[in-house]
């Protein structure tokens with residue numbers, strides 16, 4: 001059957017690879033291309049590479065492409081179209097939108113957003129947040145990201161960090177040191193790096209029996225396996241992570257009173273059943289019944305940020321209606 005639905009292009013720009021998808025308005029991927037990012041090649045070269053990917057997908061499109069959306073890490077000035085800071089890409093004050101528009105030479109809208117925000121948006125359009133009125137997204141991967149969707153729109157905040165709970169400190173006095181320089185950020189526990197770091201700390205402290213070793217074999221997977229085998233230290237790691245996740249969720253509940261919290265990211269998806277029962281208990285201790293009466297906590301369904309990025313077109317079309 002011929003596909004006559006409107007099309008958009010979504011780009012996920014990460015530190016290791018760029019994923020570009022040509023996708024229809026129902027979320028069906030028609031084409032997908034991946035290229036290495038090669039951070040060292042610099043912003044201009046990376047943006048040129050992205051523009052070529054866009055051109056290639058546009059040529060393959062069976063009908064016109066309505067716009068391009070880009071998701072990438074960092075803090076952004078959406079009004080000016082500038083990436084203010086993306087540490088992983090080594091970008092500072094890069095005029096992404098102007099450069100990309102110049103290179104693709106097509107008169108179509110180009111949008112960009114923080115990667116966690118586009119992941120949240122993808123869940124709203126095509127995933128677990130479909131019927132949500134107000135949704136919080138928590139992405140647990142190597143780090144901890146977050147986003148908020150209200151009535152189909154991303155709540156960005158002034159520098160695109162609204163909903164980012166990763167660097168809210170839950171233990172500023174005695175917590176583990178975070179990459180951002182603070183102590184005890186939520187990300188220092190609720191993330192892949194956090195879990196491994198916490199396991200290392202506990203192994204060195206020596207208060208829990210464990211088969212885990214503080215060497216190259218220590219990984220999130222090894223911690224999960226040890227937990228399944230009844231390892232006391234792995235159990236303590238996962239309890240702590242769940243408790244902190246419950247605290248992060250309570251912050252969202254206090255501010256937003258969401259109807260849906262979507263748990264995404266590689267670890268969020270794979271460890272959903274390990275984390276959520278304990279996290280819910282913690283959430284219940286910290287919030288009133290009425291604030292969580294309608295809340296559902298669900299696992300994410302969308303695995304590619306590029307899909308979420310493509311939804312920036314549909315989101316902006318809704319706004320302009």
Ligand SMILES: [Zn+2]
Nearest residue numbers: 167178180185
């Ligand atoms: Zn931090």
